Amino acid sequence: MATVIAAGTITPRAPRKKLDRRSTPDRSQRIRHAVQWLFVALNLWIGAQFFLWVRFFERGATGFYVPRPAGVEGWLPIAGLMNAKYLFLTGRVPAIHPAAMYLFLGFLLMSLLLKKAFCGWLCPVGTLAESLWRAGRRVFGRNLRLYRWLDVPLRGLKYLLLGFFLWIIGGMSAEMLEGFMATPYGLVADVKMLNFFRDIGLTAAIVVGLLALLSMLVQNFWCRYLCPYGALLGLASLFSPVKIRRDAEACIDCGKCARACPAGLPVDRLVQIRSAECSACMACVAACPAENALQFALPPRKTAALRQRWYRRALGPVAVTAVLAYIFLGAVLLAHATNHWQTNIPQAIYARLVPHIDQVTHPGI
Ligand code: SF4
Ligand code: SF4
Numbered sequence: 001m002a003t004v005i006a007a008g009t010i011t012p013r014a015p016r017k018k019l020d021r022r023s024t025p026d027r028s029q030r031i032r033h034a035v036q037w038l039f040v041a042l043n044l045w046i047g048a049q050f051f052l053w054v055r056f057f058e059r060g061a062t063g064f065y066v067p068r069p070a071g072v073e074g075w076l077p078i079a080g081l082m083n084a085k086y087l088f089l090t091g092r093v094p095a096i097h098p099a100a101m102y103l104f105l106g107f108l109l110m111s112l113l114l115k116k117a118f119c120g121w122l123c124p125v126g127t128l129a130e131s132l133w134r135a136g137r138r139v140f141g142r143n144l145r146l147y148r149w150l151d152v153p154l155r156g157l158k159y160l161l162l163g164f165f166l167w168i169i170g171g172m173s174a175e176m177l178e179g180f181m182a183t184p185y186g187l188v189a190d191v192k193m194l195n196f197f198r199d200i201g202l203t204a205a206i207v208v209g210l211l212a213l214l215s216m217l218v219q220n221f222w223c224r225y226l227c228p229y230g231a232l233l234g235l236a237s238l239f240s241p242v243k244i245r246r247d248a249e250a251c252i253d254c255g256k257c258a259r260a261c262p263a264g265l266p267v268d269r270l271v272q273i274r275s276a277e278c279s280a281c282m283a284c285v286a287a288c289p290a291e292n293a294l295q296f297a298l299p300p301r302k303t304a305a306l307r308q309r310w311y312r313r314a315l316g317p318v319a320v321t322a323v324l325a326y327i328f329l330g331a332v333l334l335a336h337a338t339n340h341w342q343t344n345i346p347q348a349i350y351a352r353l354v355p356h357i358d359q360v361t362h363p364g365i
Contacts, residue, residue, distance in 0.1 A: 019252050022291045028282040028317040032120070035321055036127040043124045046071045047194075054191055057354035061347070068350075070342050071332075072190050073100035077229045079189060080104025082169055082177050089174040096181035097189070098340045106331030110324060111236040114315075115243065119223060119230050120279030121324055126230075129220045133262070136216030143219050145264060154225045155277075162228040184360045187345060188353050195357060219262040224277065234276030241298055242315055244273040244284060250293035257294055260287035267294070282317065296320065 052066040073079065076097055083094040083101035094101065107118045119126045137143050146154065172180070180186050200208070214221040223230050246257075248271060257267040263277040267284045280296060288294040295314035315323070335341040353360060 019289060020250060020291045021289060026286040029286045031317040031321060032281065035121050035324070036130075039122045040124045040127055042071075043074075046074075050190070050194065054194060054354060057350050060355065061351045068342075070099040071103075073097045073343075074103040075193060076100040076189055077104060078165060078169075079181070079186075081165065081232075082172070082180070085169055085172070086174055086177045089177075093338070093340045094178065094181060096186060096343050096345070098343065099335060102331045102335040102340070106327050107233065108236055109331075110327050111233040112239050113242060113327075114320060114323060115237040115240045115273075115278050115280040116230065116233050116276075117280040117320060117324060118233055120281035121320065122328075123230075125227070126220070126223055126279070129215050129223050130262070132212060132215040133217075133219040133221075139216065144217050146218060151264075157225050158228055158231040161226065162231040165228055180363065183363045184353055185362050187349065188357060188360060191354055191357055192360065219264075220279075223279075224263070231276075237278070238274065238276055242280075242296060244278060244280075244282075244294065245297045245300070246271050246294050247292060250290050252290050252293070254289065256287040256289065257284035260284050280320070282320075 046069045049069040050072045053068045079097045080100035086094045255268045260283045297314035
């Protein structure tokens, strides 16, 4: 008799079943790693252009000139959030850092459709975090799993940080948002961010080093406990119709999926993964030996006959890549087509601000 399982509830372990071994090898991790490193390469290319652009103004607007790559604003998620609120309040696309908004909205849409696929497939910080815990596993033999009494409150930290930013931005009117962006700090927030890493102080270097060490010991330490952007995308991902779904009939209860999950989710005991921690990395799907037992899929059909074929509503890694590419390129092309990709500030303003960037402080300081 089939066991009736409520979505999200823990299922009892069933007697061992016969394995219907999967017919095709899983390619999800190879494809995902390729997408991740392609996105890292894109960010390095943008970073190199931006660095050359900054150096041009630091040299007194002389020498080799490279146009400012607006894609660097993808590293300004707070500006993206502020500009999204400005758009919501006024219906107008903001003049300063509009690319930050388009990219932010694109990444938000990805989360609404495909869980936190931005974190698991695109974010360079996520890719670095994954590389660190893999390196840590090689060096120390394994990664650590924190006790639940420590893990749960630590996971709350990123929501506290997110709440802080939402509280500040939530209290700003359209005029305040526009005014902040037009301050010297708002205009060159991207240069300030670059210089944070170029001229990193001892304290900041120790903090970054400590985070890197913790990321080697604990899987995705930064993403799991501290990243407010991931927290926001995780909340959006709760609405995603595509989720990791387990077919209890096909599952042989081997537990390989749960052991492979970097978020520590009990994939082998649930029928669907609703958790805001799921980054859609599909490592669980890759680890599963049973045919169609685990999929990244839309909800199953309601009728029994169609339920048998629910796996056909699954998204493979190529489909996930295609959806991410459509959204990313769609956001960039839409911004270009409406002439809202570039921040249009006269070069004279950059020539005045960039060489004296140390004197540009946050307006709240
Ligand atoms: S449940 Fe699967 S897709 Fe989600 S984080 Fe865990 S391994 Fe990745
Ligand atoms: S990997 Fe998970 S879903 Fe696949 S058979 Fe084993 S327990 Fe079931």
